[in-house]
Every structure is written in C-alpha cells, then in structure tokens.
Amino acid sequence: MPRLRKPALFFESRPRRIGVEKADMTTTRYHFTFRVDTWTPDGESIVEHIAGVEDYQVALATYRAAVERWPGTPITLRQGAQVIEDSRRLRLASWSDEGGR
Secondary structure (H helix, E strand, O other): OOOOOOOOOOHHHHHHHOOOOOOOOOOOOOOEEEEEEOOOOOOOOEEEEEEEEEEEEHHHHHHHHHHHHHHOOOOOEEEOOOEEEEOOOOOOOOOOOOOOO
C-alpha cells in the first residue's frame, strides 16, 4: 500500500504584524449638505430620498436629471430646510447653455 503524504503547510511570504488590524476604509454617510427628494402631490410628505450630495454642482445636476427622468413628479433640491430648486415652480429660463440664440 502506498504511503500517504501529509499536506504541506503554506505560510504568507510577508511577515505578519501582530496586534495591528486592517483599517476599514468604507464609511456610510447619512447627512449631506444637499438633498434631492420626491414628494407627495400635496407636498406634505417625502416619498423618496433620491440623493444626498456634498457638492452644489453635482447636486444641481442630480436634481435636473431627476426632473427630466420623472416629469410631473414634485422634486426638490434642498440645503437643510432651505429649498433651492422645486420642480413645481414655473421656470422661465432654460437649462441649456446655448444662451437663447
């Protein structure tokens, strides 16, 4: 009967640092400077929180994309309690960069 070999043990090529844990680089944020939300038709309650963003330009682009994606849905861009943009407001200016030529 052939003799069975014991499995070899494998070791890391790098030395381990005992007592040092790897830092977790993932952080979940819950509070942002700007919020994009959809609302009930009467404007009394938030239906869905679409986005939380720190940068104003990114927040505005996100708001505009949401308004185009869900036309007729009440959508707001807010900074805290201050409403910056509201899809229910009448807008006289175009969002395009063409300057009305």
